[in-house]
Amino acid sequence: DAMVIQNPRYQVTQFGKPVTLSCSQTLNHNVMYWYQQKSSQAPKLLFHYYDKDFNNEADTPDNFQSRRPNTSFCFLDIRSPGLGDAAMYLCATKTTALPEAFFGQGTRLTVV
Amino acid sequence: AQSVTQLGSHVSVSEGALVLLRCNYSSSVPPYLFWYVQYPNQGLQLLLKYTSAATLVKGINGFEAEFKKSETSFHLTKPSAHMSDAAEYFCAVSAYGGSNYKLTFGKGTLLTVNP
Numbered sequence: 001d002a003m004v005i006q007n008p009r010y011q012v013t014q015f016g017k018p019v020t021l022s023c024s025q026t027l028n029h030n031v032m033y034w035y036q037q038k039s040s041q042a043p044k045l046l047f048h049y050y051d052k053d054f055n056n057e058a059d060t061p062d063n064f065q066s067r068r069p070n071t072s073f074c075f076l077d078i079r080s081p082g083l084g085d086a087a088m089y090l091c092a093t094k095t096t097a098l099p100e101a102f103f104g105q106g107t108r109l110t111v112v
Numbered sequence: 113a114q115s116v117t118q119l120g121s122h123v124s125v126s127e128g129a130l131v132l133l134r135c136n137y138s139s140s141v142p143p144y145l146f147w148y149v150q151y152p153n154q155g156l157q158l159l160l161k162y163t164s165a166a167t168l169v170k171g172i173n174g175f176e177a178e179f180k181k182s183e184t185s186f187h188l189t190k191p192s193a194h195m196s197d198a199a200e201y202f203c204a205v206s207a208y209g210g211s212n213y214k215l216t217f218g219k220g221t222l223l224t225v226n227p
Contacts, residue, residue, distance in 0.1 A: 042202060045214060088153075102158075104155050
């Protein structure tokens with residue numbers, strides 16, 4: 001029944017070691033988002049895809065990249081994680097037919 | 113441009129008491145408005161949404177919210193709090209129609225329910 005699936009749920013990575021988080025969806029939604037949420041803060045939009053069109057937020061660090069090889073999958077790559085990148089990363093999807101976004105369960109990233 | 117202000121980062125109520133979580137929005141175009149709930153180490157779950165139909169919107173788990181254009185508010189209420197309502201609540205806004213698909217969140221309100 002899960003519609004937006006994020007893997008893994010918990011990820012521990014070493015300082016400076018590249019890491020990839022994944023998101024898949026069974027909803028066939030054309031919009032996919034990546035949000036970063038630090039402890040006790042609101043989710044912050046990093047970027048989003050409308051179909052294959054990539055939209056980067058102006059303040060998203062270059063250290064964060066994303067790939068969307070097809071409608072169902074989207075990846076978040078952190079090239080050189082720093083301690084400040086420890087956060088919950090949320091993937092969400094949306095169809096143009098509905099106003100709301102649908103969220104996955106999130107990936108909790110720890111940087112050691 | 114759009115933004116959301118949630119008044120009160122932490123609200124504490126007794127079980128059975130009224131829950132009121134406040135949200136004010138700013139939007140240059142007619143907005144869509146949402147309340148999401150987040151339990152610890154979970155994603156966000158949609159509670160309810162306003163889409164320019166009825167101004168009083170009913171959602172899941174007994175929650176409702178009223179859109180007041182004159183006050184630019186979209187406060188969330190529940191008549192009687194339950195222990196299971198303890199969570200973080202986020203108000204969010206997006207633009208109505210067009211190609212702006214961004215969802216902007218408020219800072220969240222942590223709801224504590226005391227027995």
